[in-house]
Amino acid sequence: MIPPVRPRLTEDGTRWLDAAEAKVKADPGAVLALFPAAGRACGRGPLPETGWTVDLAVRATLLTALPLDGEALGELLFDLYTHGDTAERLGVLAGLDALDGRLGDAGLPIVRDALRTSDTRLIGAALGSYGAARLPAEAYRQAVLKCVFTGVPLDTVRGLDTRADRELARMMADFARERAAAGREVPADIWPVVERHPEVLAELTTELPSLSSGAL
């Protein structure tokens, strides 16, 4: 969920966020002009021990003030996302988890778009708890494989506990075989997924003993 950001803001920043939230509550369209200004108004420094930055949390907070739900909320968020620069797109993706109950599936087009990009920041941000919970199984597996393939660390990817099924383990094992055949490094992140399915693990390590996870 969104870490509390107000304690990190200056007086001017707090005033800006208070006013921005009030404007957005009164008129959802006001978010279009406020959203890009968040970093300039409130700062972009890190929020310690959260992995978030100030502008990211301010943008996500601003979205929770929108007096909309369902399709109407999804359409406005998609508009913000699609006309947003990378920081704004990350802000929309970061807001999805907190809006899950109000959005239903209406935020999925945003998650799917982010997963189609080649920007690893967007790919990683698409697999927060919203995307992890709502993507269909095939899309979730492809997304996790894309993370491993592009070097997005799986420790920030949500949903593996419940969704890392045998088919995903099979895909990871095949990816390892492909990399091994090419003489390239096998990313360590495949192992937590493969190890959940001992028979897939056994098959892989029998075939390629040098690849056992313990050896890495």
Add this chain to the structure above:
Amino acid sequence: MRIFDPHIHMTSRTTDDYRRMYDAGVRALVEPAFWLGQPRTSPGTFADYFDGLLGWEPYRAAQYGIRHHCAIALNPKEANDPRCRPVLDLLPRYLAKDGVVAVGEVGYDEMTPAEDEVFQAQLALAAEHGLPVLVHTPHRDKAAGTRRTLEVVKDSGLPPERVLVDHLNEMTAGMVADSGCWLGFSVYPDTKMDVHRMIALLRQYGTERILVNSAADWGHSDPLKTRAVGDAMLADGFTEADVEQVLWTNPVTFYGQSGRLDLADDAAPAADYAGNTIKRGVAP
């Protein structure tokens, strides 16, 4: 030698160029929106282009240790196609973005009434958004086009120090110097301006208000021309401080008027990158 290329179209360049630019000392650049070899026919393709200038291209640049900002505008050539006119309605949203440090390239191509209208509308947008302006001067009938450009800028009420008039040559530099606007020179392999003429112009007009760019794009051009000018300046007896002023401080001062230039930590890539993308698993 630290270099800020104030005008280069990286969308048309390769990762090899980014690598060579970094090796030559380029640490920051501005990519202004312009026309492509193929004319566009709808505002949607402009939106995708602008999104690329704000998303993918800065990300690509960061992999090579180069800070990427952009300027956004409807260029004069495509301003003549009525199908592209709705691009003007898109601009206010884009001019609000952090990575946008100027309105540009605006100006004239053939000096048509449509170009007049779109140029003036965008100067007004620049005033409204507190942004400096990058003005392209026409390739053909340049002196007349530059004269008319300066009149329109003057009538707009924008302070001249917020306006950079680009692609100048021996015929047009003097009138821009007299106007109080910044002087931009695009150093090309064959056309526009070459390194030796550039040195003579720096001797004549001084280093205070001159910006040198490669304007490298999809045509015959060279992204290392900024470095070539720096080397030629030193060989000609300019000091390292003179070179720093022309190739770094002047662009920073001009675009810094936007209040949005972010050059902190300018060598750190935005994120690690591997796989089926630009680094393809190999560190640059």
